[in-house]
Amino acid sequence: MVSPDYKSAIEQPLSPDWFQRFGLRFDPYVHLEASSDPHLAEYTVNLDIFRAAWNAEPAVIVAPPGGGKTATRVAVTRTCWFDMGGNYPFPLPYNPGITPLTGAPPTRLQHMQFLLESGACALLTGLAFRPERLLRASTADIRAIGGILRAALPGDLDYYLAVLRETGTPAGLTPLLERTYALTSPPPVATLHQFCAVLEATGGESAGYSFERLFQSFVDLVTTALGFSHVLILIDGIDAISEHQDNPRLGVQWIASLIENAAEWAGAGIVTKLFAPDGMADPIVEHLERQHIAMRQFRIVWTADLLVELLRQRIRAASDGRFEALDAISSPDLIDVEHRIAGSIHPLLPRAALQVTRHALQLADEQLDETHILQAVSWYRFAYGLNVG
Numbered sequence: 001m002v003s004p005d006y007k008s009a010i011e012q013p014l015s016p017d018w019f020q021r022f023g024l025r026f027d028p029y030v031h032l033e034a035s036s037d038p039h040l041a042e043y044t045v046n047l048d049i050f051r052a053a054w055n056a057e058p059a060v061i062v063a064p065p066g067g068g069k070t071a072t073r074v075a076v077t078r079t080c081w082f083d084m085g086g087n088y089p090f091p092l093p094y095n096p097g098i099t100p101l102t103g104a105p106p107t108r109l110q111h112m113q114f115l116l117e118s119g120a121c122a123l124l125t126g127l128a129f130r131p132e133r134l135l136r137a138s139t140a141d142i143r144a145i146g147g148i149l150r151a152a153l154p155g156d157l158d159y160y161l162a163v164l165r166e167t168g169t170p171a172g173l174t175p176l177l178e179r180t181y182a183l184t185s186p187p188p189v190a191t192l193h194q195f196c197a198v199l200e201a202t203g204g205e206s207a208g209y210s211f212e213r214l215f216q217s218f219v220d221l222v223t224t225a226l227g228f229s230h231v232l233i234l235i236d237g238i239d240a241i242s243e244h245q246d247n248p249r250l251g252v253q254w255i256a257s258l259i260e261n262a263a264e265w266a267g268a269g270i271v272t273k274l275f276a277p278d279g280m281a282d283p284i285v286e287h288l289e290r291q292h293i294a295m296r297q298f299r300i301v302w303t304a305d306l307l308v309e310l311l312r313q314r315i316r317a318a319s320d321g322r323f324e325a326l327d328a329i330s331s332p333d334l335i336d337v338e339h340r341i342a343g344s345i346h347p348l349l350p351r352a353a354l355q356v357t358r359h360a361l362q363l364a365d366e367q368l369d370e371t372h373i374l375q376a377v378s379w380y381r382f383a384y385g386l387n388v389g
Helices: 016-020 050-054 069-080 107-128 139-152 157-167 189-199 211-223 242-246 248-254 256-266 278-291 304-318 337-340 350-361 370-384
Strands: 059-063 091-095 230-233 269-279 296-299
Touching: 050 059, 050 069, 050 296, 059 091, 059 278, 069 091, 069 230, 069 269, 107 157, 107 189, 107 211, 107 256, 107 296, 139 157, 139 189, 139 296, 157 370, 189 350, 211 230, 230 256, 242 248, 242 296, 248 278, 248 350, 256 269, 256 278, 256 296, 269 278, 304 350, 337 370, 350 370
Parallel strands: 059 269, 059 296, 091 230, 230 269
Antiparallel strands: none
């Protein structure tokens, strides 16, 4: 019998003993919402949709809840910050769900304010991971960047710099600013301290301009002083507002002004990518057609092989590379565990694969066996009423 609180139980953190007995340094299957996973950057699967999410063309990218929208956004963010001489865009994640729930959609000016704040959070975090981008800029540009950060961050810049000094790693910023903006290969502590000193020297003055002028200055600095090709606005999380889940057309109204700016922005060094749930696809297309806005539509499609890769990357990351697959913690007669799981769920979604995998591990003591997989699949069928194999 499945517990009545099955839906909440699967997302509850367990004691370290639970995953340590399997030789894992963290629970790689607990986060069903990608935006809440602090380790997401360690195991992002390369989807075919990546090119559409990356290129310089406004686009709407559709997937069902749990279908990989946020994971795709994180993959794009990581790639944009590769500092290898390429011409990459600056990734600016924007979650309209953080806007105040006043009962009315945000105005264009309000969206500009929230975009500027999100951009400042992304910029400070990204530069902390890649300080060489700031350190090679001119003194005047560094002063201008410091002014924008002081004006647009949700808190005091010097406070965030103190956090960097105290923790010695940019990862100390991500929970405060943008959890999914965690990059790989942080800089040496000495370089990070140099980065803090340079920004501290910009002084306590903030740029006293309008949000629109500040945002334009932000775009100009990012695309000149910091060497990015353009700004890539990644709109995600609109379906996180419960009212929008019940009324997709209200969700479209919430971001209407952003969509309407997409064509104008594309000519000003700003490209918009909207990650939307299935239920909003038709209302978005209708809005685009009414406003004569050109944005291509794409859909994230998962295959069994991609789900296998997703599950294997997670155990590889959680075991620091010691385990290549769940077979390593399974009984000898249980092989190709990930294929067994991927072949047992429908529809093929990352969230479903994570739920079945974690529940199977919860049932196991020291190793997985056939019974645990079968019970986890049965649990999933009962708990969610889906057509599970």
